[in-house]
Amino acid sequence: MSLTARALLLDMDGTLVNSDAVVERYWRIWAAEQGLDPEQVLKVVHGRQGHATMAALLPDRPVERNLADNRWMLERETTDLDGVVPVPGAAAFMAALAALPHALVTSADEALARARMGAAGLPMPEVRVTAERVGASKPDPEGFLKGAAELGFAPADCVVFEDSEAGIAAGRAAGMRVVGIGPRAGAHAPDAHVRDLEQVRIEALPDGTMRLHFSG
CATH class of the missing domain: 1.10.150 (DNA polymerase; domain 1)
Incomplete structure (x- = not known):
């Protein structure tokens, strides 16, 4: 798929x-x-x-x-960062995205996001929508809509990566397609579902779009 x-x-x-x-x-x-x-x-x-x-x-x-x-x-x-680790495949996934349009949209605040991404050895995206920047928490779509706007793309052109019921609902409410990651996501009918990021491959296309390939 x-x-x-x-x-x-x-x-x-x-x-x-x-x-x-x-x-x-x-x-x-x-x-x-x-x-x-x-x-x-x-x-x-x-x-x-x-x-x-x-x-x-x-x-x-x-x-x-x-x-x-x-x-x-x-x-x-x-x-307290004891036990904070990257999701399998996250480092390669972020490396593949480095030159492509992407944003972090998290319910964590900026300090917590920096701490956890750092503990997991992952780069912080340049565009970030953290808790301080929204008036309503997921499942409200505000964060995803703000992220799309900052990147300069219409919601329909964006794909959300989420693991939780609230996050999947927020992505859907924003008018975006959703890729569910991990066991929590499978019960909420995302557009695609994978075990972890090792099952995702990103292909940059000549027209500036990207194709997401899912295995497993």
Whole structure:
């Protein structure tokens, strides 16, 4: 199977970087403090900004408390990089994209994105849409639409790479095709689905577009 695109919009956690160990460590602590079942909480944390997840889990909780807990979590996750590794194939994938239009669109803030991409040994894309730059978290399409606009391409010309339900929904809402990465993505009917980035090959075409080849 293959797709053609003029630009790629890349999620980070679960797509380029495997940070599950850190994410789960701190969400388990938070869930226990709130009297919530950690296993149920972990089913919904991926893809969203932390405060948005907290609001979904505890809808009557004051926004200020969610924002404060979100700051606490970001501070710890930014300095705790134990277990943060690249998704298989991520280094070669990013190298193949180096001269092609692409952007990072992540629910992490700039500091956390830099820390995790650095820990995984991956280059930071020049165009980045991080948590500080959007008013609404995924599954809202704002981040992907902003990334496409900064790259100068229409949404229909962009392909999103995502691992989570919220991220896949955001890509779809933006009017983009979505490649699902990893086990979480398969249940949400992306346009293409691969185990990891080792199953993706990028071919630059003479007209400036790229063809994405998927194996496996």
